């Protein structure tokens with residue numbers, strides 16, 4: 001694969017990543033509704049730790065440096081929490 005081919009493939013992967021981030025982020029409405037019904041704060045430190053630990057383990061299995069992966073997941077969690085706060089702010 002040449003440079004152009006690699007860049008085209010990177011672009012395709014980037015678009016998929018954005019679609020997945022959007023799908024993950026959209027689940028904030030489901031989570032916010034469940035927490036409204038069942039009770040529970042937007043920020044859940046126990047669940048945060050599980051999500052991060054899972055991502056770090058998978059990163060290591062994939063031969064990736066876990067630290068940047070951890071940072072990415074911290075941002076994804078913040079995005080989801082922000083969406084939940086926006087949904088529940090009128091409550």
Ligand SMILES: C=C(O[C@@H]1C=C(C(=O)O)C=C[C@H]1O)C(=O)O
Nearest residue numbers: 031042043044047048051077080
């Ligand atoms: C999605 C949730 O809400 C928050 C967002 C999380 C996430 O994006 O993975 C994890 C824990 C919570 O702080 C949840 O409680 O499951």
